[in-house]
Amino acid sequence: MSFDRPFSAMTSLAAPVVAALVLLAPALMLPTRVQAAQQSALSDSAKSDIAGSDDSKSEGVKAPGSQTTGAGNAGNIASVDQANPAQPRSITSRAIDKVKAVAKSAGDIFSRVPCLSPKGGVKSMGSLPHVAGKLAAGQPVVIVAFGSSSTAGYGSSSPEFTYPNRLAAQLHRKYPGADITVLNRGVGGEDAPEMMKRIQTSVIDAKPDLVIWQVGTNAVLRNLDPAETAKMVEDGVARIQAAGADLVLVDPQYSPKVYERAESASRMVKLLNKVAELRHVGIFPRFEVMREWHDEQALPIDSFVIADGLHMNDWGYACFAQLLGDDIIMSVGQIKLGVNVPSSVQKYRPM
Structure with a gap:
């Protein structure tokens, strides 16, 4: 894997994407709009209802509850409306309507920037037989995002x-009668x-039944030995396999903060693949x-990474979840067709 295209190359893309940035502006400003709508107009109690699941104090991370279904926020907003049925278009209700409108706009985020499969195809996740x-059999499924x-x-x-919520929503749309639990x-x-x-x-x-293990980014940022990290991950993989679950590893993100340590990031990606x-x-x-988004699809970095230069934004998480879900759905399709490819077979195909 080549790491010869630093993020400074992004500047050469500026002129062709000015118009695209204008179109992207509503999506990229989404966190600010949501925060402003919630904080400037809502009472303390209404704020508590809408942000009830954002109670994590670790690293300032928004950590949803154990089971994610992709619809928790809408339910909280509805409860606020029902609690004030007699208020005629108060500041609170108007603010809630604004939040709903922003959320609806975010729901069709791909209508502004489509989530495209990588042009050249990438290595398959392999089969997920369990x-x-x-x-395929209609049995309950538990997925852990780790x-x-x-x-x-x-x-x-x-x-x-978040990506686990987006993934849960996609799988529920595809299998509406299935009992699917996604734990964050x-x-x-x-x-x-x-x-x-x-x-x-x-x-x-x-x-x-399935574990999606995202690992390696903080090891790069903390200058941990990639080989030591890979050894611990291998031990963890063995424990998860012994428990009878399918497993998918997720390597670090392509973002400026990670690329600042390009050599370590390159080793980490290679060792996780190994x-x-x-x-x-x-x-x-x-x-x-993510490098494909930037290099081949000519998307500016700030269209999928937030201002800290590290974490993904709504669009980045949504496209990541979409591509991941597509592979899970394809694996289910193989099972239904009787093409039960062993997980040990690493095929190559477009995602």
Whole structure:
């Protein structure tokens, strides 16, 4: 994997994308608009209702509840409306309507910038026989999203737009009658050393059918030895496999803060791929996919990364979840067609 295109190359794209940025402005300003609508006009009690699930104090991360369905925010807003049925268009109700409008706009975020599959195709996550078999058979499914702040959802405008919630919503749309639970087990600032301490209670005790493990970014930022991180991840993968779950690793994001440590990031990506190959598990190449957004689709960095130069925004999380969900859905389709590809087979195909 080549790391020869620093983020300074982004400046050469400025002229062609000015018009695109104008169109993107409503989506990119979404967190600010939501925050302004909530904070400037709502009473303390209304604020509490709307932001009830944003109670995490770790790393300033918005951490949704254990089960994510992608609709929690809408339910909270509805309860505020019902609590004040007699108020004739008060400041509070107008602010709530504004928040609803912003949320609806965010729901069709792909109408402004579509989420495209990588042009050249990337390595498949491999088959997910356990979770795909249960979905195909109509059995309950538990998915655990395990990781740090980009799993918890730092940078999203609300819990609804974290990647686990977006993934849950996509799977519920595809399988409306299925019993699918997606648990968000992201804790900001962690990497393999901290995650291994809670892998039993946060992951294995939930008896998951699929674990999506996002790891490696904070190891790069903290200058941890990539080889030591990979060894801990391999041990964790073995424990999750022994519990009978499918597993997908997610490598670091392509963003300015990560690229500042390009050599370490390159080693981390390569070593995580090696772990996936040795343990016969899937890997979602987030670094490669995000670099495709910038280099091939000519998207400015700030169209999918927030101002801190590290975390994804609503669009970034949404597209990440969409591509990840597409691979899960394809694996279910293979099972239904009788094409039960062993997880040890690493095929190549477009995502």
